[in-house]
Amino acid sequence: MENIFSYQLNMLRQKKSLSQEIIAQKLYVSRQSVSKWERGDAEPDIDKLIALADIFGVDLNYLLAGQQSPEELLLKLTAVRKGFKKPVLNDVNLEIYGKDRIALLGSNGSGKSTIVNIIAGMLRPDAGHIERLFDPKEDLNVMPQENTLIETLRLAEHIALSAGIHRIYSTQFVSGLLQKFHLEEQANVRISDLSGGQKRRLALLLSVMSSSKLLILDEPTVGMDLESIDFFWNYMDHVAGSVLTITHDFNQIDRYFNRVLLLKDGVIVQDEKVTVIHSNNQTIEEWYRKYNNNEG
Numbered sequence: 263m264e265n266i267f268s269y270q271l272n273m274l275r276q277k278k279s280l281s282q283e284i285i286a287q288k289l290y291v292s293r294q295s296v297s298k299w300e301r302g303d304a305e306p307d308i309d310k311l312i313a314l315a316d317i318f319g320v321d322l323n324y325l326l327a328g329q330q331s332p333e334e335l336l337l338k339l340t341a342v343r344k345g346f347k348k349p350v351l352n353d354v355n356l357e358i359y360g361k362d363r364i365a366l367l368g369s370n371g372s373g374k375s376t377i378v379n380i381i382a383g384m385l386r387p388d389a390g391h392i393e394r395l396f397d398p399k400e401d402l403n404v405m406p407q408e409n410t411l412i413e414t415l416r417l418a419e420h421i422a423l424s425a426g427i428h429r430i431y432s433t434q435f436v437s438g439l440l441q442k443f444h445l446e447e448q449a450n451v452r453i454s455d456l457s458g459g460q461k462r463r464l465a466l467l468l469s470v471m472s473s474s475k476l477l478i479l480d481e482p483t484v485g486m487d488l489e490s491i492d493f494f495w496n497y498m499d500h501v502a503g504s505v506l507t508i509t510h511d512f513n514q515i516d517r518y519f520n521r522v523l524l525l526k527d528g529v530i531v532q533d534e535k536v537t538v539i540h541s542n543n544q545t546i547e548e549w550y551r552k553y554n555n556n557e558g
């Protein structure tokens with residue numbers, strides 16, 4: 263597999279006009295180590311990765327995963343069907359590419375969560391085919407709709423546990439995340455004692471702490487106050503991989519997404535570029551109302 267980190271390191275170093283020697287000095291390693299990292303012969307420890315992200319002024323996520331090519335096919339659903347007591351998904355066909363920022367729209371109960379749960383591997387389709395062109399263990403992050411936090415842990419412990427699972431734990435890393443997500447004051451609070459909005463903020467933190475090729479967010483801003491909602495959308499700018507979000511936050515779709523999908527009657531009936539909708543002098547909300555109500 264292509265070593266994205268080696269590429270990113272080389273590219274960022276050139277961009278900042280920093281020599282391998284200078285990087286080596288800043289990290290207290292030999293120039294040969296930096297050279298090995300750039301050749302993909304070795305990888306730095308997590309503390310060095312954090313320091314490198316700091317030197318280049320980028321997110322760890324970006325340093326590790328980089329930007330994907332818009333042509334890179336990540337996921338393909340073909341003729342996917344799923345029902346519970348009644349049919350929900352009848353014939354879902356979908357391709358997701360690198361750099362896609364997709365908002366999945368549809369009425370309540372139309373099957374949006376069912377699609378993302380199938381993509382995330384949490385549900386099996388009744389029929390159809392799913393091709394995942396990435397490693398779901400390493401390259402897929404999910405922020406589910408329901409609370410999946412461990413209520414008995416304290417907030418900082420939960421972050422440390424998740425970082426350990428991703429093999430990216432360090433005290434510096436955890437304190438950096440607490441600071442970035444404005445959760446420092448709650449570091450020692452038990453999850454069960456956090457407010458609903460604070461839990462959502464933590465859930466977001468956990469879902470983006472490690473780099474991924476595809477990030478899935480199921481109604482991420484539900485239950486957040488205005489400040490947290492602003493924080494959330496601004497944070498989306500720092501996410502390097504593709505994003506598939508269920509949201510009805512129409513104003514934000516205009517700003518942060520490049521593609522919208524409309525799920526209706528168990529089928530993706532519309533799959534459109536945001537720029538095309540805008541060039542027709544429509545807002546996303548107008549577009550949604552038109553096609554979801556079948557006025558088109």
Ligand SMILES: Nc1ncnc2c1ncn2[C@@H]1O[C@H](COP(=O)(O)OP(=O)(O)OP(=O)(O)O)[C@@H](O)[C@H]1O
Nearest residue numbers: 346347350368369370371372373374375376377508
């Ligand atoms: N585990 C399940 N068991 C039984 N029925 C289910 C299950 N999961 C979903 N459903 C049903 O499937 C349909 C689609 O549900 P889904 O949650 O995917 O819709 P949604 O579009 O995400 O809805 P919302 O916008 O309300 O979150 C609903 O009728 C729901 O009741």
